[in-house]
Amino acid sequence: MDEKRLAELSEISRKIRVGIIDAVYSASSGHPGGSLSIADLLTYLYFEKMNIDPEHPDDPDRDRLVLSKGHCAPGLYSALAHRGYFPVEDLKTFRKTTSYLQGHPDMKHTPGVDMSSGSLGQGTSVSCGMALSCLKDGRKNRIYAILGDGETEEGQVWEAAMFASHYHLSNLTWIVDLNGLQIDGPISEVMDPAPHEDKFRAFGWNVVHADAHDFNSLEKAFSEVVAPDRPGVIIQHSVKGKGVSFMENNVAWHGAAPNAEQYEIAMRDLGER
Amino acid sequence: MADKIATREAYGKALEEFGAVYPDLVVLDADLAAATKTGIFKKAYPDRFFDCGIAENNMIGVAVGLSLTGKIPFASSFAMFAAGRSFEQVRNSVGYPHCNVKIGATHAGITVGEDGATHQCCEDIALMRTIPGMVILNPADGVEARLAVKAAIEYKGPVYLRFGRMAVPYVYGDDYKFEIGKASVLADGDDVAIMATGIEVEQALAARELLAADGVSAAVVNISTIKPLDRETVTAMAKKCGAVVTCEEHTVIGGLGAAVCETLAETCPVPVLRVGVDDVFGRSGPAKELVSYFGLDAAAIADRAKRATALK
Numbered sequence: 143m144d145e146k147r148l149a150e151l152s153e154i155s156r157k158i159r160v161g162i163i164d165a166v167y168s169a170s171s172g173h174p175g176g177s178l179s180i181a182d183l184l185t186y187l188y189f190e191k192m193n194i195d196p197e198h199p200d201d202p203d204r205d206r207l208v209l210s211k212g213h214c215a216p217g218l219y220s221a222l223a224h225r226g227y228f229p230v231e232d233l234k235t236f237r238k239t240t241s242y243l244q245g246h247p248d249m250k251h252t253p254g255v256d257m258s259s260g261s262l263g264q265g266t267s268v269s270c271g272m273a274l275s276c277l278k279d280g281r282k283n284r285i286y287a288i289l290g291d292g293e294t295e296e297g298q299v300w301e302a303a304m305f306a307s308h309y310h311l312s313n314l315t316w317i318v319d320l321n322g323l324q325i326d327g328p329i330s331e332v333m334d335p336a337p338h339e340d341k342f343r344a345f346g347w348n349v350v351h352a353d354a355h356d357f358n359s360l361e362k363a364f365s366e367v368v369a370p371d372r373p374g375v376i377i378q379h380s381v382k383g384k385g386v387s388f389m390e391n392n393v394a395w396h397g398a399a400p401n402a403e404q405y406e407i408a409m410r411d412l413g414e415r
Numbered sequence: 416m417a418d419k420i421a422t423r424e425a426y427g428k429a430l431e432e433f434g435a436v437y438p439d440l441v442v443l444d445a446d447l448a449a450a451t452k453t454g455i456f457k458k459a460y461p462d463r464f465f466d467c468g469i470a471e472n473n474m475i476g477v478a479v480g481l482s483l484t485g486k487i488p489f490a491s492s493f494a495m496f497a498a499g500r501s502f503e504q505v506r507n508s509v510g511y512p513h514c515n516v517k518i519g520a521t522h523a524g525i526t527v528g529e530d531g532a533t534h535q536c537c538e539d540i541a542l543m544r545t546i547p548g549m550v551i552l553n554p555a556d557g558v559e560a561r562l563a564v565k566a567a568i569e570y571k572g573p574v575y576l577r578f579g580r581m582a583v584p585y586v587y588g589d590d591y592k593f594e595i596g597k598a599s600v601l602a603d604g605d606d607v608a609i610m611a612t613g614i615e616v617e618q619a620l621a622a623r624e625l626l627a628a629d630g631v632s633a634a635v636v637n638i639s640t641i642k643p644l645d646r647e648t649v650t651a652m653a654k655k656c657g658a659v660v661t662c663e664e665h666t667v668i669g670g671l672g673a674a675v676c677e678t679l680a681e682t683c684p685v686p687v688l689r690v691g692v693d694d695v696f697g698r699s700g701p702a703k704e705l706v707s708y709f710g711l712d713a714a715a716i717a718d719r720a721k722r723a724t725a726l727k
Contacts, residue, residue, distance in 0.1 A: 202485065249512050257483065258512040264504055267473040271480020271488075274465065279484075298504075301473035309465070 143358050147190075151357050154224060155185035156412060159385045161220030161233045163408045166399045169237035172245070175395040177217030179321040179354060179380035180288060184221035186360045187286060196226040199253050205283045206256040206272055210265025211290035211319065212246040213397070218255070219243050227254035263296030265289075266316065270306050273314035273373075287316045292324030294335040300345065306373040307346030314373040315364070319354065321382035323393045342375050354380030387411050419582035422613075423521040425560035426578045427452025430489060430519075431459045432561070437568055442519075443478055443490045445471045450580075451491040451521040471496045475504040475516070482515040487568055493527075494520035494577060498539035509573045510546040517567045517574045523553075524664030525692060525709055526581040526614060526702035535697030541669025543575045544642050550595060551641040553577040553671075555616035556586040559639055562593035570595060579614050579664070581702040586616055586637065598645035600652065604634035607720045608652040608659050612638045612671045615662035615690070618706070621713035626720055633720055644674050650682040658723040659687040662716055664706075667691035686726035688719045 143151075158181045166172035188194070192205040209218045216236060223230040228242075235241035242251040246260030256272075259265045269287035276283055293299060306314055318338055326332045335341075342349045352363035360378070367374035382396070383389030386408045400408055409415050434440050434456055441463045448454035448466065457464035467474035471492050478488040490497065497520040498505065509516045520539060527535045543551050552567065552574060554560040560578060567574040586601065601616070602623055611619035616637045623633045636652055638645065653659050659679065661672035672689030679687060692709055706712050 267476020
């Protein structure tokens with residue numbers, strides 16, 4: 143990727159992070175940590191990789207994304223807003239009673255959201271159904287799902303992993319956001335799902351790794367993850383809370399909103415002040 | 416045409432028949448295709464049949480993904496697993512986004528028979544009723560089962576279809592018109608209205624004969640759409656007869672009886688007695704024997720009907 147494009151994507155991801163903090167701060171609740179850890183991934187997908195058009199959000203041939211870790215809705219909303227699906231200003235209505243920006247993604251009311259999600263594990267199966275259908279129809283699109291690392295403790299994830307491999311869903315890519323933290327603490331202490339690589343390989347998947355905060359690394363991973371006859375998974379090594387100093391690698395920011403003072407620090411960290 | 420057919424058998428045949436008409440129709444099963452009868456569809460359309468293995472929760476999600484990409488998926492398993500194990504998948508992935516997914520649940524109720532309590536789902540109607548926007552169809556015979564499948568295909572949105580394992584006699588002829596949300600009055604009467612669903616329609620019609628011999632005039636209403644309930648017909652028949660008995664192969668908690676009581680409490684409060692599985696688990700035994708053992712047979716209904724009229 144050339145320097146100019148790298149700079150452009152970096153600026154977009156910075157804005158997406160600002161949107162995440164604005165949304166969570168306005169709502170006085172929400173999940174900033176895991177949203178920030180996938181901000182660069184969402185930037186890469188929505189601004190570089192995916193074949194989508196905000197003017198035609200229902201195009202049957204579009205690429206689709208299921209945010210299986212639906213609590214990271216602020217990240218998805220901010221990416222969609224900056225991509226042009228709805229006004230960026232609306233991010234400040236997040237979680238408000240009359241807003242279409244629900245606490246977890248609601249496909250019926252939010253343009254660009256391909257699947258309602260939030261109950262962990264369920265998006266993985268939905269992505270399999272989408273991939274199976276598109277593959278059978280001979281469509282050229284790709285189906286993506288973003289999973290939390292803690293989410294892989296859900297049994298349904300592995301039912302879906304088995305299914306995807308059995309039906310050779312080569313148009314399916316999952317991204318596991320390996321930030322190492324879940325609500326109750328480090329994943330290694332709560333219920334260690336490691337080793338992800340060995341598990342996915344045993345389930346018949348093509349496995350690649352990426353640095354979640356390096357667009358060149360993401361680009362390489364998305365290119366290498368595609369295999370002719372089987373699904374692929376990118377294990378992206380990320381920093382929970384990435385970009386906001388006091389949130390980084392701090393489990394307390396899984397599901398908490400900053401106060402006014404913290405908001406100012408976050409904005410400064412993100413170059414808005 | 417045989418005298419009797421299980422609604423699951425009619426379901427499998429209907430899938431095969433309508434598979435020819437609707438190219439987007441696809442069928443999923445969780446390693447029970449031989450029992451749910453989706454195997455009939457599988458044989459005719461192997462490319463549109465997807466076995467998901469023994470993993471019902473994933474199957475429901477896969478059906479959602481298929482529906483979001485233009486397919487009309489029927490996901491099949493026993494009611495115990497489709498509605499019970501996968502309740503939250505149905506609630507959050509099917510119900511909340513109002514996806515065009517059809518759940519074909521067979522082996523509902525105690526007439527599963529010898530397999531016993533773990534496989535006898537008497538809670539599925541109650542569970543499915545709580546999901547906003549979920550349509551619940553519980554056909555009474557082979558004719559109605561076929562038409563319910565057709566109606567579900569043509570309806571846009573989630574539908575839960577409940578089928579039985581045990582063969583039941585035909586109630587309807589080929590001229591029957593089925594419509595989602597419409598109850599049908601099978602026999603008129605003046606003293607008590609028996610409102611039945613599924614296999615209990617047969618028992619209700621037999622109970623009507625027993626009652627007639629004792630000078631009690633009973634109407635029989637088949638309520639095959641449990642949600643949305645035909646409030647108009649339920650209310651009209653309650654008004655006409657002044658007493659109601661509901662009959663279902665399901666717990667008396669949260670099923671047809673509950674739905675009828677909830678409606679009549681608001682529209683026409685008359686005595687309602689409920690025939691159903693009385694807040695107990697099922698048990699092993701021949702299906703027909705179990706119908707009597709659990710107090711779901713014609714004699715039990717007739718007895719309840721007399722008690723209902725006495726409460727007027």
